[in-house]
Amino acid sequence: xxxxxxxxxxxxxxxxxxxxxxxxxxxxxxxxxxxxxxxxxxxxxxxxxxxxxxxxxxxxxxxxxxxxxxxxxxxxxxxxxxxxxxxxxxxxxxxxxxxxxxxxxxxxxxx
Amino acid sequence: xxxxxxxxxxxxxxxxxxxxxxxxxxxxxxxxxxxxxxxxxxxxxxxxxxxxxxxxxxxxxxxxxxxxxxxxxxxxxxxxxxxxxxxxxxxxxxxxxxxxxxxxxxxxxxxxxxx
Numbered sequence: 001x002x003x004x005x006x007x008x009x010x011x012x013x014x015x016x017x018x019x020x021x022x023x024x025x026x027x028x029x030x031x032x033x034x035x036x037x038x039x040x041x042x043x044x045x046x047x048x049x050x051x052x053x054x055x056x057x058x059x060x061x062x063x064x065x066x067x068x069x070x071x072x073x074x075x076x077x078x079x080x081x082x083x084x085x086x087x088x089x090x091x092x093x094x095x096x097x098x099x100x101x102x103x104x105x106x107x108x109x110x111x
Numbered sequence: 112x113x114x115x116x117x118x119x120x121x122x123x124x125x126x127x128x129x130x131x132x133x134x135x136x137x138x139x140x141x142x143x144x145x146x147x148x149x150x151x152x153x154x155x156x157x158x159x160x161x162x163x164x165x166x167x168x169x170x171x172x173x174x175x176x177x178x179x180x181x182x183x184x185x186x187x188x189x190x191x192x193x194x195x196x197x198x199x200x201x202x203x204x205x206x207x208x209x210x211x212x213x214x215x216x217x218x219x220x221x222x223x224x225x226x
Contacts, residue, residue: 099156
């Protein structure tokens with residue numbers, strides 16, 4: 001079945017540093033790759049997404065890249081701030097809006 | 112819109128009892144998803160509906176789990192009988208497909224504890 005692998009599972013950085021999370025997916029038919037952020041006690045919330053016809057997308061301090069040939073995609077957060085601390089999920093979206101989540105990365109940003 | 116609304120927020124029940132989780136999707140959304148989140152298994156897709164029809168229930172763990180969507184504004188996930196290993200946070204999400212995949216909006220979740 002469809003599978004999304006995400007690394008690392010935990011990431012600890014100093015405020016101001018960059019953070020990178022990487023994912024691979026298995027379903028060749030996937031064409032939508034959103035990233036979700038989950039804060040304690042809340043449901044996941046979309047922070048950025050990229051579609052298969054685009055290789056890179058940026059929104060302020062957040063950027064995502066996609067390599068469809070290699071089935072890799074990644075999230076880059078620059079100038080990290082304490083409020084970026086949360087669990088981040090990469091997601092592979094295929095047919096019929098089906099969204100498969102990676103295992104999550106717990107990011108801790110230390111002041 | 113108030114977003115996706117789930118009830119109850121917390122549920123504690125004894126093993127063997129029936130549990131019903133409820134979800135009200137965002138008005139106008141035509142997809143509804145049920146996910147289960149645990150430390151061990153992460154976020155698992157249990158089942159999802161399109162226009163009230165179940166599309167894929169391959170993630171439903173066993174026959175003790177069932178889900179229904181009687182109309183566009185309401186869905187239930189039922190566990191009967193419940194077991195301690197069902198303890199998890201259950202999320203409902205909804206989305207509106209506009210020719211291509213789009214963002215899923217999640218509810219606050221229901222934390223289920225089976226003792």
